[in-house]
Amino acid sequence: MTGHARGSHVGSAYTGENTAREYAVAQYETAVKGVTNLFVTNAFVMLGVRPSPCTPPAAAESGPPGRALTYEGVVDTVVPLTHAGLSICPGPLTKASFPMSSTTHHPIAVIGAGLGGLTLARVLHLRGVEVAVFELEASARARVQGGMLDLHEETGQTALRVCELHDQFLAKVHRGGQAMRILDRHAQVLLDEADDGSGGRPEIDRGDLRDLLLGSLPEDTVHWGAKVTSARPLGDGRHEVTLADGTAFSTDLLIGADGAWSRVRPLVSGATPAYTGVSFVEFDLLDAEGRHPEAAHLLGGGMSFALGDNKGFLGHRETDGSLHLYTAVRVAEDWLSTIDFTDPGLAKAAVLEQFADWAPELRQLITDADGPLVPRKIHALPIGHRWPRTPGVTLLGDAAHLMSPFAGEGANLAMIDGADLGRCLAEHLGDTEAALASYEALLFPRGEDTALQSAQGQEIIFNECAPRPLLDMFASFEAGTARGR
Ligand SMILES: Cc1cc2nc3c(=O)[nH]c(=O)nc-3n(C[C@H](O)[C@H](O)[C@H](O)COP(=O)(O)OP(=O)(O)OC[C@H]3O[C@@H](n4cnc5c(N)ncnc54)[C@H](O)[C@@H]3O)c2cc1C
Numbered sequence: 001m002t003g004h005a006r007g008s009h010v011g012s013a014y015t016g017e018n019t020a021r022e023y024a025v026a027q028y029e030t031a032v033k034g035v036t037n038l039f040v041t042n043a044f045v046m047l048g049v050r051p052s053p054c055t056p057p058a059a060a061e062s063g064p065p066g067r068a069l070t071y072e073g074v075v076d077t078v079v080p081l082t083h084a085g086l087s088i089c090p091g092p093l094t095k096a097s098f099p100m101s102s103t104t105h106h107p108i109a110v111i112g113a114g115l116g117g118l119t120l121a122r123v124l125h126l127r128g129v130e131v132a133v134f135e136l137e138a139s140a141r142a143r144v145q146g147g148m149l150d151l152h153e154e155t156g157q158t159a160l161r162v163c164e165l166h167d168q169f170l171a172k173v174h175r176g177g178q179a180m181r182i183l184d185r186h187a188q189v190l191l192d193e194a195d196d197g198s199g200g201r202p203e204i205d206r207g208d209l210r211d212l213l214l215g216s217l218p219e220d221t222v223h224w225g226a227k228v229t230s231a232r233p234l235g236d237g238r239h240e241v242t243l244a245d246g247t248a249f250s251t252d253l254l255i256g257a258d259g260a261w262s263r264v265r266p267l268v269s270g271a272t273p274a275y276t277g278v279s280f281v282e283f284d285l286l287d288a289e290g291r292h293p294e295a296a297h298l299l300g301g302g303m304s305f306a307l308g309d310n311k312g313f314l315g316h317r318e319t320d321g322s323l324h325l326y327t328a329v330r331v332a333e334d335w336l337s338t339i340d341f342t343d344p345g346l347a348k349a350a351v352l353e354q355f356a357d358w359a360p361e362l363r364q365l366i367t368d369a370d371g372p373l374v375p376r377k378i379h380a381l382p383i384g385h386r387w388p389r390t391p392g393v394t395l396l397g398d399a400a401h402l403m404s405p406f407a408g409e410g411a412n413l414a415m416i417d418g419a420d421l422g423r424c425l426a427e428h429l430g431d432t433e434a435a436l437a438s439y440e441a442l443l444f445p446r447g448e449d450t451a452l453q454s455a456q457g458q459e460i461i462f463n464e465c466a467p468r469p470l471l472d473m474f475a476s477f478e479a480g481t482a483r484g485r
Pocket residue numbers: 111112113114115116117134135136137148149150226227228229257258259260261262263280326376396397398399405408409410411412413414
């Protein structure tokens with residue numbers, strides 16, 4: 001495949017806007033010359049002539065009436081019909097042989113406008129490389145992107161520097177959000193660290209971060225309400241992508257940034273996420289200081305863990321003053337499906353059963369939850385998930401290395417993946433396979449190391465002695481930091 005610099009299409013004379021017709025003509029001018037020879041040697045007989053609704057004027061004048069040669073599934077390594085909805089007809093090939101197509105073409109198509117896909121789009125945009133992002137959500141405001149994220153220096157923050165957005169990020173961080181509290185099941189506070197600004201992992205609201213990335217892109221970069229249902233190779237590294245509304249487009253480079261249940265992943269790998277053994281129930285306590293002062297006082301102003309006996313509460317104070325909480329339980333995979341989450345009362349009762357012998361003030365968090373309770377099973381791809389280099393397609397973020405959230409790295413990794421892929425593509429313009437090979441050489445070992453840390457984190461948080469192993473881990477960090485001073 002080719003370079004993707006805006007306005008150039010290496011290997012063809014294509015220099016104009018990316019209309020389907022110009023693309024088709026460029027493809028014709030570059031790729032069809034060899035095929036024309038097949039026409040003059042009557043090779044269409046060997047390739048298979050079949051009736052087609054395509055009988056453009058040139059064909060009607062010089063070819064057998066009502067007969068046309070289509071390339072779909074026949075020689076699609078040369079010119080895929082579905083690339084631009086073309087039928088190529090016998091007889092002298094001219095631009096008129098290529099009717100206006102209803103199938104569009106995008107040199108680079110990113111599936112998913114999560115943090116990973118948007119970071120990639122931003123880096124490509126900065127380098128002047130054309131990119132289109134397809135997102136199933138109807139708009140940027142279709143869903144609340146709740147939750148705080150702490151961005152790590154080597155991953156999320158590095159990505160933001162590549163995006164030239166680090167200063168704007170710093171302006172949006174949640175002051176005080178790096179405070180941390182660890183409690184046991186009796187609601188005893190065993191560790192209480194204030195946020196003195198030296199934690200090195202500033203917290204930001206996920207929605208603010210997404211808005212920052214979206215606002216840094218031209219408005220038409222993201223195609224909203226575009227749910228990808230399938231993708232198939234066309235040969236030569238190109239792919240055809242079909243959307244839920246029945247439309248399709250072709251692309252020279254397809255990037256799956258579409259999260260845990262990626263529709264792109266099957267093009268490169270047969271791996272599917274497996275249940276990690278932990279199930280979450282997510283809920284909020286709104287206006288914690290005003291409406292839930294005991295909870296606000298108990299959990300503090302930053303991150304909180306209340307742990308014991310293979311279960312616990314994981315919480316965070318949000319920038320809007322609410323407490324965002326998850327109960328987490330090591331439990332059979334089907335437990336959540338036995339609960340009626342359409343009825344918050346029934347859902348609360350079922351979750352409370354898991355915490356029957358916990359301190360009343362921790363149980364009260366569940367009883368007082370505002371709004372719906374949301375079930376979340378935690379899944380992960382196999383540690384070390386990778387795939388053989390597959391022309392014209394790759395993955396990033398959760399699509400590539402979904403892991404449990406117990407290293408707090410998933411979003412950070414998605415962003416550094418996006419930044420690295422953008423840089424590799426810009427550095428190898430004209431040689432997509434070299435770009436993807438260098439990107440995947442960074443992606444695979446990094447994903448493997450972090451997935452291992454996440455799996456270990458799960459064991460440290462959920463065990464019979466919790467929260468002791470987590471406290472020991474923080475104590476060893478402290479000791480290491482003190483030795484390093
Ligand atoms: C409970 C929980 C807590 C977490 N906490 C943290 C944390 O503190 N720190 C951290 O770093 N990570 C955390 N993570 C992990 C983090 O959320 C993910 O790793 C991160 O969001 C992955 O980003 P992504 O861009 O790869 O995918 P996503 O954020 O999942 O984005 C994928 C996008 O693709 C879209 N999409 C999906 N399918 C299609 C389709 N067929 N067609 C078109 N669009 C599609 C989706 O709508 C979405 O917008 C947590 C995860 C969970 C579950």
